[in-house]
Amino acid sequence: xxKFFIYILIALSTFLFLGIISRIKALWAGRKGASVLQPYYDxxxxxxxxxxxxxxASFVFRISPSINIAAVLFALxxxxxxxxxxxxxxxxxxxxFTYTLGLAKFFTVCAALDTGSSFEGMGASREVTFSSIVExxxxxxxxxxxxxxxxxxxxxxxxAINTSTGYTILIKVLFVVSLxxxxxxxxxxxxxxxxxxxxxxxxxxEVMILDYSGPDLAFILYSSGLKMVIFSMLIAxxxxxxxxxLFTALGLFFMIIALIFxxxxxxxxxxxxxxxxxxxxFIFLMTALSITAFAVILFFLYGGF
Amino acid sequence: xxxxxxxxxxxxxxxxxxxxFNEKLKAKIFLAFxxxxxxxxxxxxLQVLSSGIQSESSFIFNQPIGTVHFRLDPLSSVFSIIIxxxxxxxxxxxxxxxxxxxxxxxxxxxxYFFLGLLSSSMLLLTAVQNAILFIMLWELMSIASxxxxxxxxxxxxxxxxxxxxxxxxxxxxxxxxxxFSWASAVSGSADFLSFRNILNNSSPAGILxxxxxxxxxGTKAGFVPMHTWLPKAHPAAPSGVSALMSGVMIKTGIxxxxxxxxxxxxxxxxxxxxxxxLSIVTGVLGVxxxxxQHDLKKLxxxxxxxxxxxxxxxxxxxxxxxAYNNKIIAALxxxxxxxxxxxxxxxxxxxxxxxxxxxxGTHTRExxxxxxxxxxxxxxxxxxxxxxxxxxxxxxFNGFISEFIIYLGISKSFFVKDIGLNIAALLGISGxxxxxxxxxxxxxxxxGISFLGLPRSEFPSSIDEKESSMLLxxxxxxxxxxxxxxxxxxxxKPLMKVVDQFPxxxxxxxxxxxxxxxxxxxxxxxxxxxxxxxxYSLRSLLLKNKEVKVFKTWDCGYRAETETASxxxxxxxxxxxxxxxxxxxxxxxxxxxxxxxxxxxKEASFESHAHDISESYFIQPSIRLLNKFLNxxxxxxxxxMQQYIIYGLIFLIFLLIWILGVE
Numbered sequence: 001x002x003k004f005f006i007y008i009l010i011a012l013s014t015f016l017f018l019g020i021i022s023r024i025k026a027l028w029a030g031r032k033g034a035s036v037l038q039p040y041y042d043x044x045x046x047x048x049x050x051x052x053x054x055x056x057a058s059f060v061f062r063i064s065p066s067i068n069i070a071a072v073l074f075a076l077x078x079x080x081x082x083x084x085x086x087x088x089x090x091x092x093x094x095x096x097f098t099y100t101l102g103l104a105k106f107f108t109v110c111a112a113l114d115t116g117s118s119f120e121g122m123g124a125s126r127e128v129t130f131s132s133i134v135e136x137x138x139x140x141x142x143x144x145x146x147x148x149x150x151x152x153x154x155x156x157x158x159x160a161i162n163t164s165t166g167y168t169i170l171i172k173v174l175f176v177v178s179l180x181x182x183x184x185x186x187x188x189x190x191x192x193x194x195x196x197x198x199x200x201x202x203x204x205x206e207v208m209i210l211d212y213s214g215p216d217l218a219f220i221l222y223s224s225g226l227k228m229v230i231f232s233m234l235i236a237x238x239x240x241x242x243x244x245x246l247f248t249a250l251g252l253f254f255m256i257i258a259l260i261f262x263x264x265x266x267x268x269x270x271x272x273x274x275x276x277x278x279x280x281x282f283i284f285l286m287t288a289l290s291i292t293a294f295a296v297i298l299f300f301l302y303g304g305f
Numbered sequence: 306x307x308x309x310x311x312x313x314x315x316x317x318x319x320x321x322x323x324x325x326f327n328e329k330l331k332a333k334i335f336l337a338f339x340x341x342x343x344x345x346x347x348x349x350x351l352q353v354l355s356s357g358i359q360s361e362s363s364f365i366f367n368q369p370i371g372t373v374h375f376r377l378d379p380l381s382s383v384f385s386i387i388i389x390x391x392x393x394x395x396x397x398x399x400x401x402x403x404x405x406x407x408x409x410x411x412x413x414x415x416x417y418f419f420l421g422l423l424s425s426s427m428l429l430l431t432a433v434q435n436a437i438l439f440i441m442l443w444e445l446m447s448i449a450s451x452x453x454x455x456x457x458x459x460x461x462x463x464x465x466x467x468x469x470x471x472x473x474x475x476x477x478x479x480x481x482x483x484x485f486s487w488a489s490a491v492s493g494s495a496d497f498l499s500f501r502n503i504l505n506n507s508s509p510a511g512i513l514x515x516x517x518x519x520x521x522x523g524t525k526a527g528f529v530p531m532h533t534w535l536p537k538a539h540p541a542a543p544s545g546v547s548a549l550m551s552g553v554m555i556k557t558g559i560x561x562x563x564x565x566x567x568x569x570x571x572x573x574x575x576x577x578x579x580x581x582x583l584s585i586v587t588g589v590l591g592v593x594x595x596x597x598q599h600d601l602k603k604l605x606x607x608x609x610x611x612x613x614x615x616x617x618x619x620x621x622x623x624x625x626x627x628a629y630n631n632k633i634i635a636a637l638x639x640x641x642x643x644x645x646x647x648x649x650x651x652x653x654x655x656x657x658x659x660x661x662x663x664x665x666g667t668h669t670r671e672x673x674x675x676x677x678x679x680x681x682x683x684x685x686x687x688x689x690x691x692x693x694x695x696x697x698x699x700x701x702f703n704g705f706i707s708e709f710i711i712y713l714g715i716s717k718s719f720f721v722k723d724i725g726l727n728i729a730a731l732l733g734i735s736g737x738x739x740x741x742x743x744x745x746x747x748x749x750x751x752x753g754i755s756f757l758g759l760p761r762s763e764f765p766s767s768i769d770e771k772e773s774s775m776l777l778x779x780x781x782x783x784x785x786x787x788x789x790x791x792x793x794x795x796x797x798k799p800l801m802k803v804v805d806q807f808p809x810x811x812x813x814x815x816x817x818x819x820x821x822x823x824x825x826x827x828x829x830x831x832x833x834x835x836x837x838x839x840x841y842s843l844r845s846l847l848l849k850n851k852e853v854k855v856f857k858t859w860d861c862g863y864r865a866e867t868e869t870a871s872x873x874x875x876x877x878x879x880x881x882x883x884x885x886x887x888x889x890x891x892x893x894x895x896x897x898x899x900x901x902x903x904x905x906x907k908e909a910s911f912e913s914h915a916h917d918i919s920e921s922y923f924i925q926p927s928i929r930l931l932n933k934f935l936n937x938x939x940x941x942x943x944x945x946m947q948q949y950i951i952y953g954l955i956f957l958i959f960l961l962i963w964i965l966g967v968e
Binding site: 047049050052053054055057058059060063065066067069074088089090091092098099100102105106109110112113114115116117118119121122124125129131133134135136137138140142143144146147150152210211214215216219276280294298301302 | 677679694698712713716719724734736741753756821833837839851852853855858861870874875881883884
């Protein structure tokens with residue numbers, strides 16, 4: 001029961017986390033900034049609005065936001081909470097997790113191409129290019145986690161990794177950094193993409209959804225926000241120490257998620273978006289870190305220590 | 306067994322009978338025979354598959370063939386079911402598609418004859434267990450498909466592709482003949498079961514023999530670097546044939562490999578690593594080359610190579626599992642490979658049928674000339690989208706299930722404490738993920754560029770999808786995709802019988818595991834589908850009393866004419882360009898760019914051609930080397946009459962000596 005309640009809480013607090021980002025960015029820039037609840041107001045306003053749909057668009061464009069929101073909520077139920085576990089759990093559930101998010105992305109990309117706009121095509125092309133190098137790296141991380149823990153579901157992996165000791169601290173650092181890179185890439189944040197405007201600065205995700213309006217746009221904003229929350233939940237789940245009580249753990253869990261969002265805001269305030277041609281190098285950093293982690297584990301397992 | 310054999314020959318009889326009817330009736334006559342044969346083939350195959358007991362009978366032929374055993378075991382029946390249904394669907398599809406060629410009377414006769422011959426030879430191939438007859442059927446299959454490939458032989462390109470294909474198939478056959486004759490010579494019998502003793506032990510001879518078989522069968526299946534015939538032959542053939550070749554025929558290569566693996570029992574570790582690595586390379590190079598293609602059918606052909614790579618990864622995992630004595634890993638690898646074989650048949654056929662409908666309507670296969678087809682071919686568009694999702698391995702379709710099982714097999718290899726296996730598992734899991742994400746790129750490109758957006762050229766006014774015989778096979782296969790995707794246990798249970806056949810793997814250990822995994826998957830995917838429907842109805846509800854304005858695409862304030870808007874769209878080359886620059890070394894492209902002059906611009910053009918590195922670094926150099934070697938003997942054929950008379954004389958002298966010597 002508590003588990004359900006917390007999942008619903010997370011699903012509802014998505015916009016709060018997004019609000020934190022914009023508030024902190026505003027404060028950093030010396031502005032007062034909008035309330036942290038502003039994304040909620042935007043969301044409900046969009047739900048009430050009319051829609052404009054491109055003449056070129058087909059059923060793909062219309063169904064994409066619904067698939068996106070369903071897929072992200074579905075993925076959420078696979079990611080475990082500390083000590084409480086997840087709603088859906090079976091060996092190999094992380095594969096379903098990745099591929100459901102992939103399904104959502106497939107429709108986002110196709111919906112962008114559906115409008116026949118060259119600008120949206122550009123965003124779609126970049127999105128698929130970058131995700132083609134992120135995904136293998138993510139599977140390297142998952143494989144390494146399976147190697148360390150001997151488990152194949154998110155819940156058991158995270159439960160086991162937090163009770164194991166010793167070299168795992170180094171591994172955790174490597175994973176936290178590479179998952180953070182993945183979060184920035186998948187969430188289309190600086191330095192991969194600049195979500196500030198719809199034009200000029202933004203080159204990937206916001207470009208692809210340029211033609212959406214009304215309830216469809218509300219769905220999309222919600223799902224891209226929740227997707228970031230999900231990836232920060234994965235990072236947080238790595239960092240919960242084993243020997244504390246449930247409520248401290250949950251408190252810590254939410255604190256870490258909030259910290260990650262503050263981190264995103266900090267990155268966005270401090271540095272600018274990279275040049276498009278440099279982004280693959282940034283993503284390859286994630287690959288390199290995950291392979292290093294794997295090599296370290298092999299070294300400890302077979303190196304005679 | 307008799308039932309099965311006679312059912313197999315009905316296809317050929319249908320092809321012959323069709324010759325005597327006029328153009329309108331040919332297709333229907335052939336279809337009628339194809340339908341009848343199902344009643345002979347399917348019950349027996351399904352019976353074998355559900356009971357796990359093989360059906361057997363033997364015939365005594367004249368020397369040198371001798372006694373021939375026909376055995377239909379669960380492994381054979383899986384393939385025979387695919388072949389039988391695939392051939393039937395090709396027959397249905399041809400009813401509509403071949404109307405395009407109704408003026409080519411002679412060619413149509415040969416089309417149905419060779420279609421029947423191809424189906425019959427493939428069906429018999431899976432059941433026969435005698436080396437000599439197997440090779441004969443194998444050659445018949447290659448020759449029949451060669452004549453189908455060169456259906457439009459008035460085009461020089463097609464003829465060239467056909468001859469390239471025939472050559473590749475003869476190389477494949479050469480390796481197989483070498484392997485089979487070696488195995489028969491050592492074992493003293495041409496029966497497959499007698500090869501066990503040689504293949505079974507890890508002696509150098511057994512390993513070499515396995516490699517020979519693998520090259521022979523692998524060439525048919527399309528493993529890198531012997532895959533180069535696929536992207537040439539598939540686009541040349543009529544679409545129904547492309548679907549049959551890609552969805553069904555190349556699987557006979559997989560069948561061969563599995564059959565040899567079954568005889569081998571516990572494979573050698575190094576061989577297992579070799580198969581896994583080669584399959585990863587096959588998958589990665591296959592899909593990378595696919596991304597660079599502009600020709601729809603060529604692209605799909607490269608995707609067949611990719612999927613053979615995925616099936617190969619499954620086989621590699623199965624071999625590793627057996628070699629490390631871990632039955633669960635072996636079982637999962639095999640199960641994944643088998644299921645992916647079936648799945649690839651379903652979605653690749655739909656994709657080729659879809660490509661056929663596009664070609665039927667637009668007379669082009671250039672993706673960059675398509676666009677906005679969803680408006681003209683709405684049903685095809687939905688079916689093509691579903692097949693694209695399935696081939697990318699996305700839920701809730703069948704591609705996800707088979708890739709999931711292979712992932713699971715690889716992941717379980719992390720639990721075995723062996724550094725080599727762990728590294729192989731990491732390569733496998735990241736390789737499979739890389740292949741998957743590149744397939745994702747490629748199919749967003751194919752579907753997005755050709756079916757969505759605005760038309761990039763003017764289509765003929767005759768474009769439509771009224772031909773129900775072309776849509777029907779697609780609809781049936783799509784239903785199967787969804788069914789396997791949502792309720793995988795339906796198909797996994799019969800496949801367990803096949804897996805049980807293999808000595809290194811035991812699914813009995815796995816039964817409970819499989820239920821623990823696939824029941825939650827079925828349930829959660831059904832919930833997911835429900836969630837999508839829920840949110841879509843919520844959206845409709847929210848929009849109920851509101852104005853939904855249909856307006857032009859937001860073009861950032863650029864007031865474009867419709868015509869320029871369609872030309873300004875992203876094309877398949879521009880869509881793939883950022884990725885292709887990342888992998889420029891693996892998929893080299895030749896780019897010809899004429900920029901417009903600064904004053905009075907006249908012309909500007911851009912061309913890009915992708916090269917297959919196996920073609921330029923492996924096939925071409927080997928051909929050159931072979932030519933060089935064969936040139937050493939060119940003096941034999943000098944063209945001088947006197948020299949030829951001397952040959953005759955020498956021959957006569959030899960004959961004389963031989964006869965005298967024998968006497």
